[in-house]
Amino acid sequence: MVDQWQRVIVHADLDAFFASAEILRRPELRGLPVIVGGQPGGRGVVAAASYEARAYGVHSAMSAAQAHRLCPQAIFLPGDGDYYRELSQRFRRILESYSPLVEMVSIDEAYLDLSHAGRSFASPGVAAEAIKRYVRDELGLVVSLGVATSRMVAKIASDLDKPDGLRVVEAGEEARFLAPLPVERMPGIGPKATAKLHQNGIETLGALARLSPVLLEPIFGKRAVEVLQRARGIDDRPVEPEGGPRRSVGHERTFSHDLSHLVEIERSLYQLAEQTGRDLRRRGLRAGSVALKLRYSDFETVGKQRRFARPTDSHREIVSIAIELAHELLAQRRAPIRLLGVRVTTLSDLAIQLPLFEVDPLRQRRLNLALDQLVERHGRGIIQPGWLQPRETQREVMHPFLQPFDAGQGHG
Template structure:
């Protein structure tokens, strides 16, 4: 059984800005440029998310939702530097590190127990080292494959850790809203709910033939994920 981690730095761009300027901590911060322009939100602090602001939202809309937010242009160079430091830490725990973006990566800890101890202990060490060395919080999902690990890390955000133990996969997944599954966005989720599919368990109970007929390759992908 593989031991896969999905390591995701919480609100990465904003968190780096908070490390560089601690006065920003706890404040509604938006990274993404000029609020008078046409850009989109690259990152939003948890404080500003309470107002409905989220990544990929038009900057102008974010300003309407939270006029008193602090808007920052951000620096890709700085974020890349911190990203490299995060990956350096991860590579000390496994040679199999698969970056997915600047702020997230899969780490395969299979067979690394002799060096670093049980997987839960290793994951906690990683979180503590990232926090101690860089001042960043990481959420980590642990499971037997990448899909489950990614779902787990999203579930335990912010600053959490969740292990889906072998044999517990279906019990964990079944009650989750369908949009917890990567690849199901707002439009896809709305379409599935119109069919009465509200949870991953609902999706798993549908025949493959029905999903393939209704959604083609996407339906086959949904079936395999559920």
């Protein structure tokens, strides 16, 4: 089945992203009409609306005042760009764990080329299900996916079953899939072109696909041939990740409740380091140093950086330095923590850095790679609980810090 697929392109689009992001950190809002953007009394517009609000006819780009008239009981929230960008980065990294060919086209939307990664899955649909599950487990957000042999068909497919959609258009079925759809479903056919097509009795992409380019030139000009090809399901545009070599790799997380226990902090650092190590190994990179970022509940943000004894891609080495740095920062100020970030820099190619005659690092590396594969096939859940337990090598670091240190508890 996979062999018929020349390319496997996935379009991934987070559902009602800003609104879902707010509900994620305020679960009490779940099931309610939530509107992110302008306030009802102001002149702003709706940036995103939960599906509950959409049921009242609210949609993005509508004025907040109009949204308020349609749905007076809606909860209006201002946007939080930093928080959305952080979630977006995590979304991108989840996608990048399936293929290095990820192109973010907006904060909540990406194309992913799975043509080469697809072999480890029974079918492109199975791969898409794994991605969907991973995004839900790891991020707590729902993503709609379209899978096809081209960007355009994947994009249209991801939109059809929203929210929580998953639509696979089998290789060879593109034209048949597109034919019954209204012309305005196709990206690039805006309201003006739609109106003109309708005037000429052309309602569906199938009807459009049968026309000759000459007939379409008055409407689309030079794009006529391209539009026709797209309507027939032909679209060779590649997925193009942002160019240039990566200068750093890392993960950060804002917590739903502030962390006050060192054991929680170390556990989170372990998780962040594990993800970071996995990113390094997948890219064949080693890091020369690690930076820790720590944001207190009052938003004071501090950071500290340290070099490794020698370049590494091992999450254990990353976490041990990260924990060291955390202790040093917390020695200067102990207060509940809102965000933690681990980032490795001074990246170098594994091929250059790997010493030739060292057996142990190689064996460790193979073990790490095997675990990475396990995670990619089955999701984090399969190894996470065990990994996050204090282990022999970590116990001595973790043990003395089991007591909470938030202000009210009287620990210094």
